[in-house]
């Protein structure tokens with residue numbers, strides 16, 4: 500297509516909300532004189548306005564200062580803007596802006612996992628009612644295409660499970676802690692320096708960010724409502740260097756996994772640290788990389804792997820969505836919601852989970868102690884797979900015990916830990932990490 504043909508066609512106006520790391524990437528792509536996006540769409544695509552907090556702040560981005568504004572109504576009320584790209588992040592005001600854009604008949608492309616996890620179904624329904632699009636590939640996994648495949652390419656499948664590493668910050672930290680014996684604070688500082696971290700580090704390290712992303716993936720995969728608050732979440736702040744050492748000795752890596760699994764009429768949805776067998780592909784996903792393993796009844800297991808955050812990968816996902824929206828503009832129809840009305844799988848309570856466990860505890864080092872601990876577990880029907888005694892301290896007559904179990908029910912294991920804490924011979928229960936063994940792999 501020549502520049503002239505592009506010139507003659509109707510222009511598509513884009514309003515960009517947010518000019519941070521990702522917004523800067525999107526703006527640069529749209530302002531690129533080579534007009535790659537316009538050529539792909541087959542029509543001129545013009546960045547009309549950019550919403551920022553401080554329009555007067557000095558920027559080195561090449562965005563014409565005249566299109567910067569702090570007034571959202573200049574985008575929302577501009578009839579020449581047909582598509583709004585939202586990269587502000589966080590719930591408010593992003594959610595209101597998305598809602599208002601859709602209500603005014605504008606299509607929206609967003610990277611907002613929090614808004615999609617909390618209000619995705621409602622917003623998709625609103626978009627469909629208005630005959631506009633709401634696309635959100637960038638909300639999960641940065642540059643990895645995963646939303647599109649779940650919404651389209653994998654639809655023939657009954658999805659059985661999703662197992663994912665979808666927070667680059669924590670994966671980077673776990674890699675550093677495992678490989679270099681770094682402690683938690685040091686690893687966090689380094690990860691933040693790389694520019695992947697959320698504004699509030701708790702969102703990364705407590706599994707909140709991964710929980711939002713899993714809610715989106717699980718809703719898409721199982722065509723049902725999995726809300727952010729339905730996802731059981733535990734972070735990585737309780738892990739110590741010795742957990743990594745022991746995991747290694749037992750043949751495992753420790754990863755913060757986001758797991759959604761269909762079991763009968765229920766869906767499990769959980770984010771927590773996991774022991775992953777060293778030979779499993781997810782154990783080999785290191786640094787800021789993300790990976791999503793999807794198991795469909797027809798496809799078997801598929802692994803999506805790549806950069807889950809950052810300017811260029813996230814821009815790739817946003818521009819891909821923008822091109823899709825722009826190509827469809829005027830055709831009407833709107834998107835499909837997460838699930839058709841009437842679909843109602845329930846989210847299983849965490850207490851019903853059955854998996855294997857690693858338990859690390861400090862106990863008195865004298866005859867009969869192990870028997871007491873074994874009895875507590877046995878009384879709850881929790882079967883021990885292995886016990887290793889570590890770090891005996893003759894002075895204080897204490898030892899560290901590492902226990903792994905056969906598959907057991909979460910409720911029974913939690914009850915056992917409660918009882919163990921009450922035993923005189925147990926000094927403290929230091930950690931519990933679930934072990935994902937995937938026997939079918």
Ligand code: HSE
Pocket residue numbers: 641665666667668669695696697703708807808809
């Ligand atoms: N803080 C997120 C991460 C950024 O570390 O993966 C992308 O959502």
